[in-house]
Amino acid sequence: MSSIVVVDWSPAWAVQFDEVAADLREALVDVPSAVVEHVGSTSVPGLAAKPILDIDVVVDAADVAAAVTALESVGHVHRGDLGVAGREAFYAPGEPRRNVYVCTAGTTNVRNHLAVRDVLRERDDLRDAYAAVKLALAADPTMDIDTYLAGKSAVLQQVLEVSGEFSDDELAAIHRLNDSSA
Template identity: 55%
Template structure:
């Protein structure tokens, strides 16, 4: 469906990309493309049955919804090199490399999962402190880490 378009990479990110980490059974896939390719790639996915959902508040990203739930997945078309992409890759890399952070993040996710009536923005905010510790070992700048923190804690 994206045949003929330049794709920088396709990355499995999110908790399901980390072996053994507690995770919702939903794949997170970043299709990373050069800046000028997001619109044609979005159109190609729409032509293949995906629904256009916009960027869901994240600059330089589109979040088309898959036409089916097999497997359950969130697909994102992302501009290469942007903070969104670098954040996903930094978190994945740190969790794969650091068992202490892996254990801590897993424990936080499990604790949040049992909270009654938990809504998504509270779930994201609840993970924010450990995510900041995860990002502390990344090559993101302090300004980028602050921006990610603010995105994760907004309501």
């Protein structure tokens, strides 16, 4: 069996996000620019996903350090940028399983997350195409995470092009990042 698990969308994910977001907002009360966003596949109703929430805490550049400190104060373990400029990753303790990132507002990375979410919420055809690719990749018993991520790149590029939010140079940079393991 593949080590990548993709399941049907669950309405529980929205409820779990609301609970986690309330806790994050409380921790970030002294970071005035902080906005907690549910991103990734679990944020799109009807989209099959790995059952792990993706959460972006979007802050002004001047507030990144304060946001990192605030999350560490409530048990999140800072993991650095993991090779993505403008994004600080965290190990989040407890349940539900989630990836939490502090993202600098306006960066290509956070704009990418928000554009993909918003287009997939609006376009059932693209949502369903993306789900089909993810399910097919996850069905391969030899699938690893890098190949899985690279395998989703083409459909994600199409979603980003539809968004109209990115220049050709930005689209090329995102494609290189998403497809770096192929």
